[in-house]
Every structure is written in C-alpha cells, then in structure tokens.
Amino acid sequence: MFNIGLCGVNMQYSEISSIQEIVDTAAKLPFFSSVPKERLKNAIMKCESVTADASEALFKKGESYHKGLYILLNGRVRMTDGGSREVIIDSGGVIGVSTFVGKSTYRVTAYADTACLMLFMPELYVYKLMEDVPEFRSSFHSLVSERNAELEGRASWSVASTTYKPLGSYMSSPVLAVNSSASVLEASKLMAEANVGAIVIVDDENVLKGLLTSKHIVQRFIPDMQNNPTDISAGKYMERNPVALPAEYPLVEALAQMQHTRADYVVVVSANSPVGILSNNDISKMLFHNINVFVTYVDKLETLDELKKAYSDMYSVAASLMENSRVSYDILPVLSSVHLNIQRKIYRLCGEEYYKETGFDLTKVRHTLMIMGSGGRREMALDPDQDNGFIFDDSVTDEEIAMFIKFGAKYSDALEYVGYEKCRGKVMVTNPDMSLRISDWKLKISRWVSNPGSIGIMWSSIIFDFDGFAGDEKLVWELRNHINQNINNSPIFLIQMLERDSGLRIPLSMFGKFIGEKDGKHKGEINLKSSASAFIVDVIRAFTLKHGLNDLNTVERMKTLRRMNVISEELYLHTLEAYETVVDIILKSQVEKAATGVHVNKYINPDELSLYNRERLKKALGHVQKLLNIGLRYFKGHP
Missing domain, CATH: 3.10.580.10 (CBS-domain)
Incomplete structure (x- = not known):
C-alpha cells in the first residue's frame, strides 16, 4: 500500500498526482534505470512520500540514521558538513547513501534548498532490489563511491564499519x-x-x-x-x-x-x-561486545579522579552504542551497567576509606543499599542523579544507622565529585527518611499507599522502582512484596498517581504545535523527561504494580504486560515506538552536548530538530496523551 506522508507529514501533489505517475517518474531516474518497471512498482508501493519546505532539514549531522534512502523527485537538496564541503542534489538524485552503507549517524546535514517532493524507501526494499537485480546493485555501489568522493574527497567504502556487516x-x-x-x-x-x-x-x-x-x-x-x-x-x-x-x-x-x-x-x-x-x-x-572492554576498564580504576574521567567519557560510549544499535532504548541498560559499575567502585573505595577512618565495617551490618528511579529500572542516560537509600534489618541499632548516614554523606559527596548530581528531592542516603529499618520502610509505604499526598506520590514514583545495589538482597525482596500487597489492597493509589500526571501538560497544542518553556534559561525548549518519558514510565509502572509483577525496566514491563494480555498488541507497539522516539532524541541531544562541553540535560529545542524527528516527536507526544487517558480509564474501571 502506498503511504501518503512520512510520520504524519502530509503530501501535497503539484505535478505528480497518482501512484502510477510516481512510478513512471521514478522509472526515468538513473538510480532505477536497471530495475524492471513492474518490479520497481512493487518496491515503490512500500515507499512513503515526503515533502519539505525550503530551508527545512531532512536530517542533521550526527542524527540517528533513518533506516532508508530519500529519492528526490522534485526540488533541490543541499548537503553540508558545516564547513567548506557541500554537495547539491537535484531532481532525480538520492540522499543518504553514505549513511545507508555505514549504518552510523549522518555525517552531513541535508537541507531542502527549494520545496521538495521525495520518496523514502525503507532499506529492506533497497536490499531486496539489490538481490533481485544485480545491475541495480552494481550501480548503487558506484553511486556510493561517487558520493564519498564528493563528500570526503575520496572514493572509498571507508564509512562502512563493523556495524554494516551483513x-x-x-x-x-x-x-x-x-x-x-x-x-x-x-x-x-x-x-x-x-x-x-x-x-x-x-x-x-x-x-x-x-x-x-x-x-x-x-x-x-x-x-x-x-x-x-x-x-x-x-x-x-x-x-x-x-x-x-x-x-x-x-x-x-x-x-x-x-x-x-x-x-x-x-x-x-x-x-x-x-x-x-x-x-x-x-x-x-556480536554488536555489544565492545562495551565489555569499557566495563573491564572501569573495574581496574582505583581513584575518584580516574572514575571522574571515566564518567566524562561516557558520551563516547553512548555515541558508539548509537552507531551499533538501531533501537535506542536498548542502549539504556548498557549505559546503566557502566554507570552502576562506576558507582559500585565509588562505594567500595569510600567504604574502605571509612573503615580506615572510623573502624566501622559496613559489611558487618545487615543492610541493603538501594538504587532507585532510572538506576533501578536500568534506564540511565548521560545525566543520572543520585537516587538511593538504605534498608536496615530490624536488629540494627540507632548508633549503627547513624554511622551509615555519616558514611552516606561521604559516599554522596564522592558521587557528586565524579559527576552524579545530588537529588533535588533529597531521595538519597544522607536523608534519614531514606535510611530506615525494614519495618519502618513498610510503615512509611503503607501510609503513602493509603494516603499519599503530593510528597508520597512524588517519592513513590522514584522509590517504587528500586533494586538492590549492595548488601543483603533479601531485604529488597521483602520490601517489594510488601509494596505489591499494599497496592493490591488499595488500587486508588494508582488512580491518584495517574491523575497527578493527567493534570500536567503534554507540550503539544491541539493544532500540532510544540509548546516550549515560556521563560528562563530553557525558554522555547521541552524537557523530554518530565513531559514525555516520565508519563510512559508512570503508566507502565501502574499496570505493573496492579498485577504484582517484579519487572523493573520499562520495556521489559511492557513485554510482560503484553504477554499477559493486560495491554493490547496495538497499545504495546505504539507505546514502544513513542518511548523509542523520546529516548533516541534525548540520547542524541545529550551526546552532542557532552561532546561540545555543554551541560547535559533532557531539554531539547524542537525547532532544531530535523523534519523527520519533529514529526516523530509529535506522534510520540500524541500517543503519550492517549496512553495516560487509557491508564486512567483502566484503573477507574471504565472500558
């Protein structure tokens, strides 16, 4: 079926107004000259049409690969590396061939010089044409060589990395x-x-x-x-x-x-x-083998300064992973494993130093250090803050807890020195309310669930995504079972949690315009955590708690909920797509900021996104609003 529009971009025909005319036009292009017309029609029926106004960016340098090629039917496109090298593509040209081969991020920015009408051909159908028509394969390889010569001054396949391996x-x-x-x-x-x-x-x-x-x-x-x-x-x-x-x-x-x-x-x-x-x-x-090299490297570091350097180099790890994966949400657990390795090493170094200073051995006291929020879910990007707390066995004395809180201050300062900002909501081991005996934790959580209030909802959204980080895991399991039992007895808590979310603004107007911050240093920008990913995480967590599941990672939670038929296949796929879009745009922005020395956060300027990513984000935000509504109806007992 021929699709009008890419990610919601409506196509307005001028000279070309039917599928057959598009096929006839494409058949005349040098790119498709060797492809039999009927075979070409089958491929074009799988394409999407896309229009761009003059000065709009199809993609930007460093942006994630779009998984296909743009074939320019009408108009002119200018590609630039931001320096002196520039290539003009006229009607009949093909855009994105070098990145198609390398499977990495785009090496240039492509702007529409004039209003453009294009076909976007998903790469699967390009490869099928290569397999079916050997002449097309040969001409395509020649085009790649020519384009590399134009962009880099040499005709080669050097852009192809191990990620391209067939x-x-x-x-x-x-x-x-x-x-x-x-x-x-x-x-x-x-x-x-x-x-x-x-x-x-x-x-x-x-x-x-x-x-x-x-x-x-x-x-x-x-x-x-x-x-x-x-x-x-x-x-x-x-x-x-x-x-x-x-x-x-x-x-x-x-x-x-x-x-x-x-x-x-x-x-x-x-x-x-x-x-x-x-x-x-x-x-x-095969694809994630190299990350083990970095984890092994972290294991060998012995000072906070060395760990600080490893933290600052995390953006290069993220950039490498983005080139080696087409699914950005799968990068988060890998990045998280590196973050957690760094934090464990900090914990060990601080514990050893604390023992030398005080003679107090943390390991002799039955406790668990919890990591919460994005760390517990294994969804850390490049800017995780400190979300942690202690669970103590009921036999632990007040004096021992006091020693742990003093240690917590030392540990928290060390984390901050390395690069992990302190939690603004005080969800940290330095807060006595976050360092409790197991019975006190149970009492606190029971009170939240029965009468949460704004603080209870805010803290529970972080704390309920917790996992053991060091110490006795059985304390973690005991507390998690208590949470599940309490939620089952008081489902109204989940409604209150989602009602709070529904009262917050999705940054998209009814006319499809982005709504950025009105003032301040982030004026015109959107925080993709608080206005998008947090809503997805909250709704999926609510479903997970309702059904007493123990999955922590948002994607794994979605998979389990789908397998149990709690959510439909359609809702699962659309939510996964929206989550992937948000994570992809966040990670790409963070890598760019880190590489240029800009403070890393989750704010993005939608005006700086390419046409492709703007439309992806609009679609994702629209689904987030729909997901919130579905969640509320579900927990209120409506169909």
Whole structure:
C-alpha cells in the first residue's frame, strides 16, 4: 500500500498526482534505470512520500540514521558538513547513501534548498532490489563511491564499519530444515541431534514456509497434545511469518527488526529459499561486545579522579552504542551497567576509606543499599542523579544507622565529585527518611499507599522502582512484596498517581504545535523527561504494580504486560515506538552536548530538530496523551 506522508507529514501533489505517475517518474531516474518497471512498482508501493519546505532539514549531522534512502523527485537538496564541503542534489538524485552503507549517524546535514517532493524507501526494499537485480546493485555501489568522493574527497567504502556487516557474514549455514509435512517429533529429534533451538520449515520446492522453535514446541505443541490432535505436522505449529531477510541485510538492522517483532531468530533467504539462520543472542553478543572492554576498564580504576574521567567519557560510549544499535532504548541498560559499575567502585573505595577512618565495617551490618528511579529500572542516560537509600534489618541499632548516614554523606559527596548530581528531592542516603529499618520502610509505604499526598506520590514514583545495589538482597525482596500487597489492597493509589500526571501538560497544542518553556534559561525548549518519558514510565509502572509483577525496566514491563494480555498488541507497539522516539532524541541531544562541553540535560529545542524527528516527536507526544487517558480509564474501571 502506498503511504501518503512520512510520520504524519502530509503530501501535497503539484505535478505528480497518482501512484502510477510516481512510478513512471521514478522509472526515468538513473538510480532505477536497471530495475524492471513492474518490479520497481512493487518496491515503490512500500515507499512513503515526503515533502519539505525550503530551508527545512531532512536530517542533521550526527542524527540517528533513518533506516532508508530519500529519492528526490522534485526540488533541490543541499548537503553540508558545516564547513567548506557541500554537495547539491537535484531532481532525480538520492540522499543518504553514505549513511545507508555505514549504518552510523549522518555525517552531513541535508537541507531542502527549494520545496521538495521525495520518496523514502525503507532499506529492506533497497536490499531486496539489490538481490533481485544485480545491475541495480552494481550501480548503487558506484553511486556510493561517487558520493564519498564528493563528500570526503575520496572514493572509498571507508564509512562502512563493523556495524554494516551483513547477515551473510555471520549466519549459520547450511540451515537445518524439514518439510512442512514432517511431524513435530521428527523436527524435534533433528533439533536435539544438532543441538539447536530452531528448525526452518520448507515446502517441496525448498521455499521458506515458516520456523519451528523449541519455544513453539513447549508453548503450542505440548499443550495441544492432550487434545489428541490428528495433525502433528511441523507446519501446524510453526511461526508462519518469521523474520526473513536477504544475506546482504545489515546485522544491526536485523536485530532491530527482531526486537520490534520479539523474534528470537532471523532466517536468511535467497530467492525465497533459506540459506542461513541467526539467533537474537548471537547478534546481540556480536554488536555489544565492545562495551565489555569499557566495563573491564572501569573495574581496574582505583581513584575518584580516574572514575571522574571515566564518567566524562561516557558520551563516547553512548555515541558508539548509537552507531551499533538501531533501537535506542536498548542502549539504556548498557549505559546503566557502566554507570552502576562506576558507582559500585565509588562505594567500595569510600567504604574502605571509612573503615580506615572510623573502624566501622559496613559489611558487618545487615543492610541493603538501594538504587532507585532510572538506576533501578536500568534506564540511565548521560545525566543520572543520585537516587538511593538504605534498608536496615530490624536488629540494627540507632548508633549503627547513624554511622551509615555519616558514611552516606561521604559516599554522596564522592558521587557528586565524579559527576552524579545530588537529588533535588533529597531521595538519597544522607536523608534519614531514606535510611530506615525494614519495618519502618513498610510503615512509611503503607501510609503513602493509603494516603499519599503530593510528597508520597512524588517519592513513590522514584522509590517504587528500586533494586538492590549492595548488601543483603533479601531485604529488597521483602520490601517489594510488601509494596505489591499494599497496592493490591488499595488500587486508588494508582488512580491518584495517574491523575497527578493527567493534570500536567503534554507540550503539544491541539493544532500540532510544540509548546516550549515560556521563560528562563530553557525558554522555547521541552524537557523530554518530565513531559514525555516520565508519563510512559508512570503508566507502565501502574499496570505493573496492579498485577504484582517484579519487572523493573520499562520495556521489559511492557513485554510482560503484553504477554499477559493486560495491554493490547496495538497499545504495546505504539507505546514502544513513542518511548523509542523520546529516548533516541534525548540520547542524541545529550551526546552532542557532552561532546561540545555543554551541560547535559533532557531539554531539547524542537525547532532544531530535523523534519523527520519533529514529526516523530509529535506522534510520540500524541500517543503519550492517549496512553495516560487509557491508564486512567483502566484503573477507574471504565472500558
């Protein structure tokens, strides 16, 4: 189906007014000259049309890759690196080819010099054209070489990094396959013999029909056995629409598709026949291997100054991860693991120094140091503050608690020195209200749930996302069980929490205009944490607490809620997309700020976003408002 508009950008036709005219126009372009017209029409039906007014940016230097190419039908586009190098693309040209190859961030900014009409072709269909039409593949590679020469003064493929590596370079081949008529038992035996978790299902012509995994056998076949089915063929229980991609498709993009559809495997195909297979775990290990090097580096640091330097270098880790992943929310747990490693090292150094100064050994007292908020959820970006507290066993004395609070001041100052700002809401170990015995914590939480007030709601939104950081994990489990039990007995708390959110403003007018800060140093800007991501986190947390779930990470919470049919597939996908958009824009902005020495925060200027990201953000904010309304109706008992 031909889509009018990219991310809500309405298309107004001038000279071109029908799909057939677009196909006829595209067929005349040098880029598509080798593609048979009927085959070209099939590809264009998968494209999206996009318009840009003069001076609008299609994408900006350093922005995340848009996962496809822009084909300019009418108009003129100017690409600049911000310096002396500039390239003009006229009607018939292709925009974004170098980044298409490198799979990193854009190396130039592309502005519409005049009003432009374009096709946006998702990269999957570009790769399919490459596979089906060898001449197109050759001409495309020539275009990449020419464009690199224009932009960098040399014709090369140097922009391609390990992130571009195609599936064909890593796939397991030959692939294990059986006919769709084979029994599940036959397929299971082959899987056991080969020690694999999946087997490809084909027809008599070796055309891919589906995929059978060990998960399908457990979740579909075994429960059905009690019904004495007459048909136990693999074709009955297989996944009929597995992720199937050409061998030249990039590894990093395959992972993004698998994450979006929650697939465990990708089947590599050629002319619709399976030629290889890769698992989600295999790809993740390849792409995120380098982060382990940085974590190991942190483990070897022994001074606060060294840890401060590691913290300041976090933006380069984030930039590398953004080049190695097309799903930005998956970067947060990886960044969080580095942050937490730094903070654990600070905790150990401070604990050792405190023992030398006072003779007080923290490890001799039964306690847990909790990390809360984004740290507990493993959603730290580049500017996490200090959200932490102590849980003590009821046997701990007042004198011992006093010693811990003195230590907490030392630890908090060290965290601040390294780069972690102190929590403005005082949710820190230096606050006696955040350093309590387990029975006192239970009493405090019971009071919040029964009569929260503004402070109770504010603190609970941070504290309820807590995890053990150091010490006795059993205290964490005990407190978490208490929270779940109290929420079940008093669901009105969740309504009050979401009603507070619903009273806050989503920064988007009914006419689709962004509403920025009216004055102050952030005038015209939007805080994407307080006006977008926090709402998503709050609603998903409410659903999680309502059903007594223990997931902490927002994406993992969404997956569990969908699996339990608490939320619909549509709501899950749209919320995931909105969350991804917000996280992607925040991380990109933070990396830019850190690299240029600007204070890192979660404010963005929507006027500085490209056309693509402005429309993505509008769509995301619109869904956030819808999500809040759905949450309130759900907890108030309305359909």
